[in-house]
Amino acid sequence: MKLQSIAIEEFKQFTGRLFIDDLQPGLNLFVGPNEAGKSTIAEAVRAVFLERYKASHLKELLPWGKASGQPSVEVSFDLDGVACRLSKQFVTRQRCELKIGQAVFGEDEAEDKLAALLGFSRAARGPLKAENAGVPGLLWVQQGGTHDVRDSTGHAAQYLRDALSQLSGSRESAGEDALIAAVQRELRQLLTARTQKSTGPLAEAEAALAALIAERDDLNRQREQFDENIARLAAQQQAFEETERKRPWELHEEKAVLAQQRANAAAELERSVGQLAQALKVSEAELALPLQHEQAAVELETAVTRDRQQLDTARANVAAVETGYAQAATRVAQLEQAFTDANRALELANAAVSAADLRNQIGLHRAELERLETAIAAASEANEALVAAARAAAALEIDEAKLKRLASLDASLTVLRARTEAAMTRIEYRLSGAITVGDASISGTGVLRVDEEKRIGLGELGELRVIPGVSDLFARLSELAALEAQHAQLLQALGVASLAEAESRHEQWKALVAQQKSHAKVLEAYAPQGIDALRAALASATARSQAANERLTSLPDVSAALPLDEARRSAEIAASALESARKILNEATEKRSTGIATAESLALQLQRKEAQLSDPAFCRNRAQWQAKIVEQRVQVEALTKQREARARELEAVRLDDPAAEAKRYRASAELARQDQHERQVSIARLRSQLETVGASGLGERLAALDAKVEQAIRRKEELSLRAGALSLLDEVLVAERDAAVAQLRAPLTERLGHYLKRIFPQSTIALGDDLSPATLDRFGRADTLEALSFGTREQLGILTRLAYADLLKASGRPTLLMLDDAAVHTDAARRDAIKRALIDAATRHQILVFTCHPELWDDLGVRQRAIDDMKAAA
Known part of the structure; x- marks a missing residue:
C-alpha cells in the first residue's frame, strides 16, 4: 500500500485546504515546529481510514474558530498495483466513498471493506478504541506513543498470527486452539483469565460459605457479647451503688461555695484598689496646677536676672558701634570724591580711544567706497553683455527634441531611400534612336529606374x-x-531648409548660451545680490563715512588723556574702595540700628517683668498656691501608701485564683452527677439487651449454622477441585500449542533479529503469547520491557514495528508506517542506527516520518517537506 496524495480541508487547525502530493513509495519526511500541523496530518490519515464517518464525537475535528465547518479528508493510494481513492466528510453532511480500480463502495460498505483490507475492526459506536485499531494501530504511531508497543501488538495479535500461519502454510494448531478454547471456557466459568480469581459457581460457593461463616462468627460474637454484658452489668450495678453511697458531687459543690466566697472578697478588694487609684489621680491633678504656677514664678525671676545682664551688654555694644559708624561715614565721603575724579579721567581716555577708532573707520569706509564703485562699473558692463547674449540666443534658439527627431528622420530617410533605390528595377540604356517610356521619349545614354509597371x-x-x-x-x-512629408513638416516647424542648417543654428545657440552663462558668472562675482544691492551698499557706506566724521568732530580735546588701561584700572580701584567703604558703612549702620533697637526692647521687657513680680495680687496668689502645694503633697503621699497596701493584699488573694477554683469545683460536681446518670442508663440498657438475647434461642441457631457451614465447605472443595483440574489441562494444552506456535514465530524472530542487531548486537528478544516483546536478553541478563529506560523502549518500539511490517508484507497484507516525533529520547549514535533501519525498511514499505527537529534528520537522503511551506502554497 502506497499513499499517492492527501487532501485535508477544514480539519482542526487547517481552516482552508491543504494538499500533499508527490509522496514517495519509500521514506517521506515532514518537518515543522511545534503546532505547525504535523500531528494534525497524521490524525487526518488515521481518521479517514479508521474513524466511522457518521460518528457524533468527531466535532473535535471542526476547524479552529469555525463551528460551521465541514472537515473532510481524501487520500489516493496504490494497493497491489490498483489505483484507489478514499474520501470522507465528517460532522455535517457526512459521506464516505471508496474507489478500488473501477469498483466503487459507499457508506458502511466502504468502511467494512477498509477494515478487511487494512486489518482492523469497526467500533460499534462512539470513538475508535485501541482494541479495534488492529494493524494500523500497531504501525501508525501517534506522538508520544512509540515506546508503548505491548498494547498495540496485543490488539493486532490475531492478524499477526494469521500472517505467521499463512507464511508457514500450516493450520495444525487450529484444533488445539479449539480444544484450549473449550477448556478455557469451562475454566472461565470457575476462574477469571487474568487474575485467576474465583467466578461463577465457584465464586457463588465461596460467597455462600463466607456468608455462612460470617453469620456463624456473628452469632459467636453475640454469645461472647452476651457473656460480657452480664459481667459488665454486675460491675456497673456495683459502681452505681458505691457512688450513690458516697455522693462525691456534694463535696465538690461545698468546695465551690467556699471558693466563690473567696472570689467575691477578691473582687471587693479590687474595687477598693481602683477607688484609691482614682482618688490618687485626682490629688495628683490638684497638685499639678499650683506646681505649674510656682514653676512659672521661678522662671519669671530667672528671666528678670538674665534680662538685666543682657541689657547692660546691649548698651555697651551700642557705644562701641557708634564710634565705628562715625569712622565709616568719614571714609565713604573721602572715597566718593576720589571715585568722581577717576571717572572723569576714564571718560577722557575713552574719548581718546573712540577718536582713534573713528579715524580707522573713516579709512575703511574710503576703501569700501572705492571697491563698490569699481564693482558697480564691472557689473554694469557684464550685465549689458549678458542681455545682448540673451537676445542673440533667443533669436537662434531651436527645439532640441524636434532637432533630435529631425536627425532621426533624416537618417531613416537616407536608409530607406537607399533600400528603395536598390529595390527598383534599374535599366541602363545606350540608344542610337529614340524610344518611349510611358508617355515620355528618351534617347542617348542613361539609367532608367522603374518603381512601378512601365510600358x-x-x-x-x-x-x-x-x-x-x-x-x-x-x-x-x-x-x-x-517620412519625407514628416521631414518637410519638421523643417518648416524649425524654420530651416535642411538638417545641416538646423544643426548649425543649434551650435550657434549653444555658444551664445555658454557666453550668457559666462557673463552671468562675472555678474554674480561682482554683484551676487544684483547691481541695485551694490548701489544700496555704496549709499550706506557713504552715509556711515559721513557719520564717523561728524562723531570725530564732536569729541572733546583728548591731548591730556591718560592711557585707557591706566584710567580704567584707576577707576576700578576707586570704585572697589568706595564699594568696600559703603559696605562697611552699611554694616555699621545696621549694627547701630540693631543695637539701639535691642537695647530698647530689652529695657521694655525688663520693665514689664519687674512690674509683674512686684504686683500685690501676684504676690498674694503665689503665697496661696505655695500653701496648697504643701497640703496636696501630704495627701498624695497618704493615698499612695494606702493603694500600695491594698494592691499587695489583692496580689496575695489572686495567687489561688478563687473564681477559677469555684468554676472547677462546679464543673466537677456536674460531671459526677452526669457519670452517675449515664451509669444508671447503661444498667437499664444492658438489662434490656440481656433479656432480648436470652429469649432469642442463640444456642439453637449456632448449631443449625454449623451444619450449613459443613455442607458449604464440601460444595466449595468440589468446585475448587474441578477448577484445579481444568487449570492443569489448560497449562498442558497451551504448552503443546506454544511449542507448535514457536515454529510459526520463526519468521518474526528472524526479522526482529535483523533490526535488533543494529542497536543491540549480541542480544535476543523474547516474545510473549500476543507476539509482543517481553524480555530483552543482553550480556546474559534478561530485562523485562518495563525495566528498560524510556529511550530504549522507544527504540525497541520502532524496530519491532518495522519487523511486524515486514511480516505482514510477506503475507500479502498492505503496510504503511507513520512515525510522529519518534526517537525523541534517543542519543546520536542510536539515532544513526534507527535511520539506517528506516532506510532499509523504506525499500519495502512506505514510511511517513513527522519531526520538529529537521536538523537531526537532514542526512536521510530524502527531501524534507516543511509544513509551513505547504500551508503557504495552499
Whole structure:
C-alpha cells in the first residue's frame, strides 16, 4: 500500500485546504515546529481510514474558530498495483466513498471493506478504541506513543498470527486452539483469565460459605457479647451503688461555695484598689496646677536676672558701634570724591580711544567706497553683455527634441531611400534612336529606374512591359513618402531648409548660451545680490563715512588723556574702595540700628517683668498656691501608701485564683452527677439487651449454622477441585500449542533479529503469547520491557514495528508506517542506527516520518517537506 496524495480541508487547525502530493513509495519526511500541523496530518490519515464517518464525537475535528465547518479528508493510494481513492466528510453532511480500480463502495460498505483490507475492526459506536485499531494501530504511531508497543501488538495479535500461519502454510494448531478454547471456557466459568480469581459457581460457593461463616462468627460474637454484658452489668450495678453511697458531687459543690466566697472578697478588694487609684489621680491633678504656677514664678525671676545682664551688654555694644559708624561715614565721603575724579579721567581716555577708532573707520569706509564703485562699473558692463547674449540666443534658439527627431528622420530617410533605390528595377540604356517610356521619349545614354509597371515602346519592333520584381516596393515607396512629408513638416516647424542648417543654428545657440552663462558668472562675482544691492551698499557706506566724521568732530580735546588701561584700572580701584567703604558703612549702620533697637526692647521687657513680680495680687496668689502645694503633697503621699497596701493584699488573694477554683469545683460536681446518670442508663440498657438475647434461642441457631457451614465447605472443595483440574489441562494444552506456535514465530524472530542487531548486537528478544516483546536478553541478563529506560523502549518500539511490517508484507497484507516525533529520547549514535533501519525498511514499505527537529534528520537522503511551506502554497 502506497499513499499517492492527501487532501485535508477544514480539519482542526487547517481552516482552508491543504494538499500533499508527490509522496514517495519509500521514506517521506515532514518537518515543522511545534503546532505547525504535523500531528494534525497524521490524525487526518488515521481518521479517514479508521474513524466511522457518521460518528457524533468527531466535532473535535471542526476547524479552529469555525463551528460551521465541514472537515473532510481524501487520500489516493496504490494497493497491489490498483489505483484507489478514499474520501470522507465528517460532522455535517457526512459521506464516505471508496474507489478500488473501477469498483466503487459507499457508506458502511466502504468502511467494512477498509477494515478487511487494512486489518482492523469497526467500533460499534462512539470513538475508535485501541482494541479495534488492529494493524494500523500497531504501525501508525501517534506522538508520544512509540515506546508503548505491548498494547498495540496485543490488539493486532490475531492478524499477526494469521500472517505467521499463512507464511508457514500450516493450520495444525487450529484444533488445539479449539480444544484450549473449550477448556478455557469451562475454566472461565470457575476462574477469571487474568487474575485467576474465583467466578461463577465457584465464586457463588465461596460467597455462600463466607456468608455462612460470617453469620456463624456473628452469632459467636453475640454469645461472647452476651457473656460480657452480664459481667459488665454486675460491675456497673456495683459502681452505681458505691457512688450513690458516697455522693462525691456534694463535696465538690461545698468546695465551690467556699471558693466563690473567696472570689467575691477578691473582687471587693479590687474595687477598693481602683477607688484609691482614682482618688490618687485626682490629688495628683490638684497638685499639678499650683506646681505649674510656682514653676512659672521661678522662671519669671530667672528671666528678670538674665534680662538685666543682657541689657547692660546691649548698651555697651551700642557705644562701641557708634564710634565705628562715625569712622565709616568719614571714609565713604573721602572715597566718593576720589571715585568722581577717576571717572572723569576714564571718560577722557575713552574719548581718546573712540577718536582713534573713528579715524580707522573713516579709512575703511574710503576703501569700501572705492571697491563698490569699481564693482558697480564691472557689473554694469557684464550685465549689458549678458542681455545682448540673451537676445542673440533667443533669436537662434531651436527645439532640441524636434532637432533630435529631425536627425532621426533624416537618417531613416537616407536608409530607406537607399533600400528603395536598390529595390527598383534599374535599366541602363545606350540608344542610337529614340524610344518611349510611358508617355515620355528618351534617347542617348542613361539609367532608367522603374518603381512601378512601365510600358516601353520600341517603334516598329513593338513594346516591352517592365514589372518590378520586388513585391513590397510599393509599401516602401509609401513609407518613404510619409517620412519625407514628416521631414518637410519638421523643417518648416524649425524654420530651416535642411538638417545641416538646423544643426548649425543649434551650435550657434549653444555658444551664445555658454557666453550668457559666462557673463552671468562675472555678474554674480561682482554683484551676487544684483547691481541695485551694490548701489544700496555704496549709499550706506557713504552715509556711515559721513557719520564717523561728524562723531570725530564732536569729541572733546583728548591731548591730556591718560592711557585707557591706566584710567580704567584707576577707576576700578576707586570704585572697589568706595564699594568696600559703603559696605562697611552699611554694616555699621545696621549694627547701630540693631543695637539701639535691642537695647530698647530689652529695657521694655525688663520693665514689664519687674512690674509683674512686684504686683500685690501676684504676690498674694503665689503665697496661696505655695500653701496648697504643701497640703496636696501630704495627701498624695497618704493615698499612695494606702493603694500600695491594698494592691499587695489583692496580689496575695489572686495567687489561688478563687473564681477559677469555684468554676472547677462546679464543673466537677456536674460531671459526677452526669457519670452517675449515664451509669444508671447503661444498667437499664444492658438489662434490656440481656433479656432480648436470652429469649432469642442463640444456642439453637449456632448449631443449625454449623451444619450449613459443613455442607458449604464440601460444595466449595468440589468446585475448587474441578477448577484445579481444568487449570492443569489448560497449562498442558497451551504448552503443546506454544511449542507448535514457536515454529510459526520463526519468521518474526528472524526479522526482529535483523533490526535488533543494529542497536543491540549480541542480544535476543523474547516474545510473549500476543507476539509482543517481553524480555530483552543482553550480556546474559534478561530485562523485562518495563525495566528498560524510556529511550530504549522507544527504540525497541520502532524496530519491532518495522519487523511486524515486514511480516505482514510477506503475507500479502498492505503496510504503511507513520512515525510522529519518534526517537525523541534517543542519543546520536542510536539515532544513526534507527535511520539506517528506516532506510532499509523504506525499500519495502512506505514510511511517513513527522519531526520538529529537521536538523537531526537532514542526512536521510530524502527531501524534507516543511509544513509551513505547504500551508503557504495552499
